[in-house]
Amino acid sequence: MSPDGEPKAERQRAYAYLRKHLLMVDSELSRAEERLAYFAEATGLELAAVFVEDIETAPAAFERFIRAVVLDKVEVVLLPSLLHLAVLGAPTHIKDNFEAATGAKVLTTLDAVSYEPGEAVS
Structure with a gap:
């Protein structure tokens, strides 16, 4: 419930993946x-x-990430940048294959950058 007693709108759930360097x-x-x-x-x-x-256990977290996205039917996943997929192959190919295999949309925090007035979220 919101402070005014109205039910809160449910937000879409997202999972995130990042790779330590x-x-x-x-x-x-x-x-x-x-x-x-x-x-x-x-x-x-x-x-x-x-x-x-x-680094020592790669790609264990990525495998858990994929399984969780599929099992939990998560439709949006977040990455700091596509470079976090680089060790798995060409980042854009991994992104495209991930989206095709899971049905989830991949967004990066870099997607927040906008040059349109009033459209930037960060």
């Missing part, structure tokens, strides 16, 4: 997760889960 420190990871959460909030999405890929 070799020299990533905890504060940088936290900032990346915060940017994903901000982007989700600004675009009216509910960020329900963030899958973080560790």
